[in-house]
Ligand code: KG4
């Protein structure tokens with residue numbers, strides 16, 4: 537270990553990216569290698585778990601070798617091996633966890649298990665100066681849409697989360713409805729640049745805590761399933777009722793091929809406005825409730841141009857240090873895993889060879905409210 541902090545190799549394999557990275561002192565990224573599997577899953581328009589875990593097995597060793605070569609360090613130089621061990625697809629996580637434990641055992645180095653969600657919140661700190669705590673955190677991805685309070689990097693509380701779909705999932709679904717290629721989020725974002733975001737009126741769920749107490753804090757949960765259905769009907773019309781037809785066989789009045797390019801762009805822009813306004817509505821509520829100096833942002837949807845624009849604006853207006861990750865650290869990567877692990881290393885929080893993979897996050901809510909949805 538050097539004076540400025542530990543040298544950590546991080547491994548990420550929670551979903552459909554096989555990634556490895558070497559990071560010094562939690563922020564100095566020496567290498568970040570990502571092998572995506574998008575080509576393998578595209579024809580299924582979603583991640584197929586069995587295909588994902590097989591691809592991780594094939595790619596993990598070359599990805600690790602590349603990360604070490606690019607960082608120009610030796611195995612002996614490493615202070616610890618970190619791995620994203622939760623949440624995610626169990627078969628995918630097991631590949632990374634097994635690789636990390638095998639390396640740690642053979643090298644005689646400690647292993648550090650990292651929560652993938654906590655790591656996403658660290659992405660905006662990579663290659664940048666440190667931030668002040670306490671902070672708020674926003675994770676927006678294909679699997680998660682959550683708001684957190686961070687007393688410090690190791691003390692994280694869940695304030696609100698989606699009660700149905702994640703925002704990235706809604707983007708991907710909307711893109712499919714518009715006939716765009718998988719994964720659709722970035723394609724929809726690009727198409728939306730050319731559209732009128734007021735062309736179509738779409739609903740934004742406004743959830744509220746079901747409390748008898750009028751002083752209860754506002755609810756910070758999200759819901760995107762209503763928006764998804766409203767968008768489907770807006771593009772394709774209401775289903776044509778036919779006795780006995782359900783699910784995939786439901787007939788619609790029209791589909792995206794009947795739209796002009798101009799209309800498709802308008803639909804994309806209107807969807808993006810509704811989805812991002814829904815995220816921003818809760819970020820505003822959180823900032824009102826918790827006046828903190830810092831907002832950490834992470835996850836694939838933090839690459840979205842409209843969300844980035846709105847968050848930068850909020851940061852300026854409210855004098856908050858909003859940490860949007862560099863584009864390459866928005867999507868799943870291992871630099872955020874190795875970076876976050878430095879905080880656990882500093883606190884002496886090591887794991888051992890009993891480290892297990894888990895499908896759920898370790899970050900818990902402070903208390904549980906009953907909620908109900910109200911539509912605008
Ligand atoms: O964090 P991530 O790589 O994986 C998960 O942990 O889920 O996020 C992937 C998600 C996908 O749903 C993808 O469509 C979405 O992030 N995404 C975007 C954009 N870039 C990626 N959504 C909206 N706008 C974008 N520019």
Ligand code: ZN
Nearest residue numbers: 656677835868
């Ligand atoms: Zn992720």
